[in-house]
Amino acid sequence: MTINEAIGAFLIFTGSLFYVLSSLGLIRMPDVYNRMQTATKSATLASLGVMIGVGIYSPCCFPKALVIALFLLLTNPISAHALIRAAYRSGIPLWEGSIVDKYKEALKEEGEQ
Amino acid sequence: MGEASKVSRYLYTVIILFVIWLFLTNSLDPQELTMGFVLSLIIAALTYQVFTKYGLSNLHPKRILYTVAYIPYFLWAMIMANLDVAYRVLHPKRPINPGIVEIKTNLTNDIAKLVLANSITLTPGTMSVDVKGDRLYIHWIDVKDPSLEGASKHIGKPFEKFLRVIFHDDN
Numbered sequence: 001m002t003i004n005e006a007i008g009a010f011l012i013f014t015g016s017l018f019y020v021l022s023s024l025g026l027i028r029m030p031d032v033y034n035r036m037q038t039a040t041k042s043a044t045l046a047s048l049g050v051m052i053g054v055g056i057y058s059p060c061c062f063p064k065a066l067v068i069a070l071f072l073l074l075t076n077p078i079s080a081h082a083l084i085r086a087a088y089r090s091g092i093p094l095w096e097g098s099i100v101d102k103y104k105e106a107l108k109e110e111g112e113q
Numbered sequence: 114m115g116e117a118s119k120v121s122r123y124l125y126t127v128i129i130l131f132v133i134w135l136f137l138t139n140s141l142d143p144q145e146l147t148m149g150f151v152l153s154l155i156i157a158a159l160t161y162q163v164f165t166k167y168g169l170s171n172l173h174p175k176r177i178l179y180t181v182a183y184i185p186y187f188l189w190a191m192i193m194a195n196l197d198v199a200y201r202v203l204h205p206k207r208p209i210n211p212g213i214v215e216i217k218t219n220l221t222n223d224i225a226k227l228v229l230a231n232s233i234t235l236t237p238g239t240m241s242v243d244v245k246g247d248r249l250y251i252h253w254i255d256v257k258d259p260s261l262e263g264a265s266k267h268i269g270k271p272f273e274k275f276l277r278v279i280f281h282d283d284n
Contacts, residue, residue: 018195025202033252034211037240038198044235045195063136077234081241084252088242095211 008057015049018042031095032087040080047072119161125172126157126164176279183275190236190271197238201254212256213242216249218273225276232272 025038048069055065134149157164201209220226230241230249238254 018199021195021199021202025198028202028207029209030207031211033240034209034254037238037252037254038202040240041191041194041198041235045191060139063139067133067136073235074231077231077241080234081230084240084242094213 004059005057008053008055011049011053011056013053015046015053018046018049022046032092033084033094036080036084036087040076044072044076047076122165123157123161126161127153128172129164130156179275179278183279186275187232187235187272190232194236194238198254201238208255210255211253213250213252214256216251218247218249220273220276221247225279228279229272229276232276 019042022038022042025042026035029035029038051065051069051072055062055069130153131149134153138145138149201207218226218229220229226244226249230244233249233251234240240252242250242252244250
C-alpha cells in the first residue's frame with residue numbers, strides 16, 4: 001500500500017462515517033428542519049471526502065474529482081435551501097421545542113401589506 | 114461598480130470554460146485542447162450575458178487571493194459544523210434548541226448573497242430558509258441569540274469580509 005492509497009482510503013472511510021452519521025441524524029432529529037440540517041451538511045462533507053479520497057487514491061482522476069467536488073459544493077446547499085423553503089411554505093410546523101420563528105412574522109407582515 | 118465591457122465578459126467566460134475543460138479531460142493532447150478551445154468559444158458566445166457581469170476584473174489578483182484564503186477558512190468551518198452536528202446526533206439527550214432567526218447582511222450583490230446563503234447552509238447548525246432584500250432567514254439548530262443584531266454577528270459577519278472583496282461589494 002502506497003502513501004497515496006493510505007490517504008485516499010482514510011478520506012473515503014471518513015466520508016462514509018459522515019454518511020452514517022447523517023442517516024442516523026435522520027432518525028434521531030424531531031422535525032423536518034432539524035433533519036435537513038444533519039442530512040445536508042454531513043452528506044456534503046461526506047461526498048466531498050469520498051470524491052477527494054478517490055482522486056488521491058488514483059491520481060489520474062484527481063482533477064476530475066476536484067471539479068465534481070466543486071460542483072457538489074455549489075449545488076448541494078441550493079437544493080437544501082429549496083427543500084427547506086418548500087417545507088415551510090407548505091405549512092409543516094416547527095418542532096414544539098423551537099424557541100423563535102422570525103420567518104412567520106415576516107411572512108405575516110408581507111401578507112398584510 | 115457598473116458592468117464590464119462585452120469583450121471582457123466574453124473573454125472571462127471563455128477562460129473559465131476552458132479551465133473547466135482542462136480539469137475534466139485531464140490531458141494536454143493538442144486535439145483535446147483545440148476541441149475544448151473551439152467549444153469554449155461557442156458556448157461562451159451563447160452564455161456570457163448570464164454568466165458574468167464584471168468580466169475580467171473578476172481575475173484581479175486581490176480577488177483571487179481572497180478566494181484562495183476563503184477556501185481553507187470555509188472548509189474548516191464546514192468540518193467544525195459536521196463535528197458539531199455529529200455531537201448533537203450522538204448525544205443521548207439530543208441537545209438541540211432550534212428556531213428560525215433573522216439576520217441582516219450588508220452585501221448588495223445577488224451572487225455574493227447567494228454564496229453567503231450557501232456558506233451559511235454548510236456551516237455550524239445554520240441553514241438558510243429564505244432571502245428577502247437584505248434580510249436572511251436562517252434555521253438555527255442551537256439558537257444562542259434570537260435578536261437581529263446578535264444573530265447577524267454570530268452567523269453572517271465572519272463570511273462577509275471575504276465575500277465583500279471577492280464579489281465587488283464596495284458598500
